[in-house]
Amino acid sequence: MTAFGFEVLGEDGRARRGRLTTAHGTIETPVFMPVGTAATVKGMTSESVARTGAEIVLANTYHLMLRPGAETVDKLGGLHSFMDWEKPILTDSGGFQVMSLTNLRKLDDTGVEFRSHIDGTKFLLTPERSIEIQNLLDSTVTMVLDECTANGVDEAAAAESMKLSMRWAARCREAFEQRDGYGLFGIVQGSVYPDQRLESAAALVEIGFDGYAVGGLAVGEGQEAMFSVLDVTTPALPTGHPRYLMGVGMPDDIVGAVQRGIDMFDCVLPTRSGRTGQAFTRRGTLNIRNARHAEDPRPLDPESDYPSVGNVSRGYLHHLFKAKEMLGPILLTTHNLHYYQELMRDIRGAIEQGRLDEFAVEFRAQQAQGDIEPL
């Protein structure tokens, strides 16, 4: 059996080059996790996800508990078998979606009672049930149930919410069934308030987790506020455990967060944008639906060194989106996930060479150039 563990292979400023070992394989960090909400990264086969370089995916407990149900996934062998993905899977706790996407029925110390958006069925999500569901899903990395505060909350409310999250974190730790190679992560809350963040971090470290996430960000506070929170928070987290910034983000956010000591990321941007025709490239984003691409024989990202989507032209991709063909979203999702994995590979290389700050400057300069010139 494999112990769940994190090794810091090298450092560059506050950035770390690490390796996470799990029951389902190792993960080189800093890492980006594609989002596979309903046990599928939208538009991708598990094989095509792996071919982008992804070593771990995220799945959403909220969606899976409603459909097909955690017990059904368990009967079908757990999430790895269910979605034909043998590598690690991280699941969130379900709390974020329950509290932001559904009509709340009741939120108290016990947990959250809510109705399914699919058929109105009543559910109760408690710290213990969230852990049980993630156990049934066979998640490699389980997240504690927490409350994610909205942007703009005042400090008193942020403190009260954070304390609730810390009580839930302790109950999750208690409920989590320890298995070789499986891990449980705590989540730092406290909104934009340094004292609350520090208190939250200390509370989690006191309980003891296999990894530490920073939650409650990427909710509209802006990059500067987010980076400020990281500047306060990551130094308060133990160096020997992975740090995960939830729901982030744009390529530029990721580079800056790695510089501030973050090891793990997830975000729907590359997949969601891909479905609407937005492509990430070394020279910023572009929308392939734009008429200027209609007869362009060049690839999406001529400066990329990988053939993310075969030898297709911008003109072909433009055609696919105009004709509403499924292959358009498929290829742009593939491309964007490739882009994100290539970015993480380059970030890891820069840390290894001790030149992450230079890399960040070059990265931002290249992004600022904007898309390649029309032919």
Add this chain to the structure above:
Amino acid sequence: MTAFGFEVLGEDGRARRGRLTTAHGTIETPVFMPVGTAATVKGMTSESVARTGAEIVLANTYHLMLRPGAETVDKLGGLHSFMDWEKPILTDSGGFQVMSLTNLRKLDDTGVEFRSHIDGTKFLLTPERSIEIQNLLDSTVTMVLDECTANGVDEAAAAESMKLSMRWAARCREAFEQRDGYGLFGIVQGSVYPDQRLESAAALVEIGFDGYAVGGLAVGEGQEAMFSVLDVTTPALPTGHPRYLMGVGMPDDIVGAVQRGIDMFDCVLPTRSGRTGQAFTRRGTLNIRNARHAEDPRPLDPESDYPSVGNVSRGYLHHLFKAKEMLGPILLTTHNLHYYQELMRDIRGAIEQGRLDEFAVEFRAQQAQGDIEPL
């Protein structure tokens, strides 16, 4: 350069085991061609199409002439480069869709005038323009422009329409630019009337084509009538050229048509059905949306000897369709195309062994068993 040619490697009754040589590669026949209407087999990358075993795909001239336009495809290097598919491509003439899908403006000896269903632009499709478009598309196999008669047409009307198609066929032959490894196919018309079919076949052979298609079938006449037409028609076609039954069909239609001397097929069934949840298996079709599959850990077709869609269960596929995830249509399309290619492989093997009639009996018996029993 490669000459376009067809070699009959073996025979079994009227069935032939053949090999078609083209500028873009060889094709083992009998062959099934997946349909890539708008320069994409819906939901599939060109690589995933190739992995199902497909050696040639069909694209629709009507759709491509409207969007992105034949001249645009030409500017982007032709259809092979455009859709990143190096193997052979057969294009239809555009006539079938113009006459069945759009409001006819005028049909006479010159050609067909019609308006685009996308933006109302007026187009004139003549035999010469159809050939020019298919040339711009860089089609490996070009089809003549013809008129496809509706089911139930009387013999006089069928004869008149067939004669128009034969005049157009001669003009297409004249307009076709001969290039090494490229071919032009004539199309036999004449509805269900033996005399008309024989007259049409003789007219085409007199003009001389690289291959001969049987058109005007699979329009609602039923399998028995279709087979009767084939019984009359294929003996009137030269043995040294491939024979293509357009738009067919169900697996059972294909087996029977091969027994009657057909070498090539195309049909939207495996792709269209796959998008709506219908799967083809050795034991007939099933609809994966049916609740009985929800917790079934078994693969779609346990009796198949290829892993068409990885190791996923019926339960997972059911979940994908219920959750309206793109991956459902993607995986079922992949599976169905695999099924069709495996069927053709088995048919070719049976001809080689001189046991196609026995194969057909076994095939129909297995299909009649119906889907595997619920667990």
